Amino acid sequence: MIIDSHQHFWKYNPRTHAWIDDKMKVIRRDFMPGDLKSLLDNLSIYGCIAVQADQSEEETEFLLKLAKRYPFIKAVVGWIDLWDEKLEERLEKFSGRPKLAGFRHILQSEDPEKMLEPVFLRGMKTLQKNGYTYDILIYPKHLDAAIELVRRCPDQKFVVDHLAKPDIKNQIFETWAEKMTQLAKSENVCCKVSGLVTEADWNHWKPSDLKPYLDTVFEMFGTRRLLYGSDWPVCLLAGSYKEVYSVVTDYLSDFAAGERKDVMGENAVRFYGISNNENP
Numbered sequence: 216m217i218i219d220s221h222q223h224f225w226k227y228n229p230r231t232h233a234w235i236d237d238k239m240k241v242i243r244r245d246f247m248p249g250d251l252k253s254l255l256d257n258l259s260i261y262g263c264i265a266v267q268a269d270q271s272e273e274e275t276e277f278l279l280k281l282a283k284r285y286p287f288i289k290a291v292v293g294w295i296d297l298w299d300e301k302l303e304e305r306l307e308k309f310s311g312r313p314k315l316a317g318f319r320h321i322l323q324s325e326d327p328e329k330m331l332e333p334v335f336l337r338g339m340k341t342l343q344k345n346g347y348t349y350d351i352l353i354y355p356k357h358l359d360a361a362i363e364l365v366r367r368c369p370d371q372k373f374v375v376d377h378l379a380k381p382d383i384k385n386q387i388f389e390t391w392a393e394k395m396t397q398l399a400k401s402e403n404v405c406c407k408v409s410g411l412v413t414e415a416d417w418n419h420w421k422p423s424d425l426k427p428y429l430d431t432v433f434e435m436f437g438t439r440r441l442l443y444g445s446d447w448p449v450c451l452l453a454g455s456y457k458e459v460y461s462v463v464t465d466y467l468s469d470f471a472a473g474e475r476k477d478v479m480g481e482n483a484v485r486f487y488g489i490s491n492n493e494n495p
Contacts, residue, residue: 218289218480218489219255219263221376221409221444224248224281231269239452246448248285254447254456255287261480262289264444264487266350266376267319270294272305275315282314289489290316292350297338306345316487317348317372323380327353327360336367343371348487350407352376355387358394365401373403374442374486377410381428384416392431399435405486406436408463408478409444412453420453422462429466438474442483 225232226245235243255263265278265288275293282288295305295318309315322330329335342349351373353361358379365373375398381391398404411425432441443463450459467475483489 216476216480216484217258217260217443218483219260219445219447220374220442220483220487221266221407222251222263222447223268223449224251224265224278225268225274241451242448248281248288251447252285252287258457258460260460262287262489264288264290264292264316264483264489266292267294270321272308275309279312279315288314290314290487292317292319292348292487294318294320297342298332298334299338300334302338302341306341306347315347316489317350318342319350319352319376322351322353322357327357330357330360330364331367336364339364339368339371343368346488348372348374350374350376351379354380355382355391355394358391358398362394362397362401365398365404369401369403371403372405372486373401374405374407376407376444377414377446378406378408378428378432380410380414383411383414383420383424383428386424386427388427391428395431396435399432399440402440404436405440405442405482406432407442407444408432409442410446410449411462412450412459413446415453417453422465425462426466438470438477439482441478442486443479 224247227243265282267274271294278291278293282291291314293315297320299305339349349371351361379395411428412420415424445456445459447456467478
């Protein structure tokens with residue numbers, strides 16, 4: 216069973232999606248389940264995890280409605296204000312929605328220390344108590360804070376998106392690798408093998424540019440804590456869905472069959488709890 220653990224849907228809005236600037240015109244349009252389904256079918260991919268791109272509870276509801284209509288959307292990673300003193304009350308509105316597996320905040324836009332604020336840490340404990348996962352979206356400059364965050368929340372299930380966005384384009388490696396090695400020591404943390412091509416040179420990347428970064432996370436996290444993700448449609452800035460998929464499958468070609476199955480889907484099933492989760 217292959218699961219794409221990281222992709223997005225949106226109805227393009229210039230205000231909501233202001234981050235899509237002129238150099239990203241290729242993704243300045245609607246991307247809906249009908250656009251993705253054929254891509255998954257062509258590669259025999261069983262399903263996907265829809266991840267938030269907008270910081271609003273409205274988008275969380277939007278994704279959950281899509282998941283209700285399209286069974287191949289196996290889980291949703293939504294957004295909620297983790298600094299809200301009434302977080303427990305806000306989570307109540309989502310109770311009884313089994314396809315809502317977890318949450319994410321776009322921490323890459325925040326000061327690293329923001330994820331160590333007492334109210335945010337309390338929010339993490341609230342998520343853990345309610346059985347939700349948390350996707351960590353950061354840059355390498357946030358890794359020290361992320362290491363401390365996961366240390367302080369040892370019972371929370373975390374997954375790092377896009378290998379913490381290393382600067383592949385400029386082949387900046389050593390400091391990132393050192394920090395990721397430290398982060399991987401916390402066994403409550405997984406990592407998504409996603410978002411690589413958009414951190415490389417969009418027009419001239421090649422698989423060998425990505426290999427040192429893949430080697431690092433595979434060595435440090437192992438095949439039981441890595442999840443394949445396409446980051447579609449953002450990946451279209453640098454490559455097609457099939458090209459992104461092939462980066463991971465080609466890398467895994469010499470791995471044992473069980474290890475390939477783990478990375479390409481079974482780990483996502485376990486992490487997000489989607490095996491018996493067919494109702495929204």
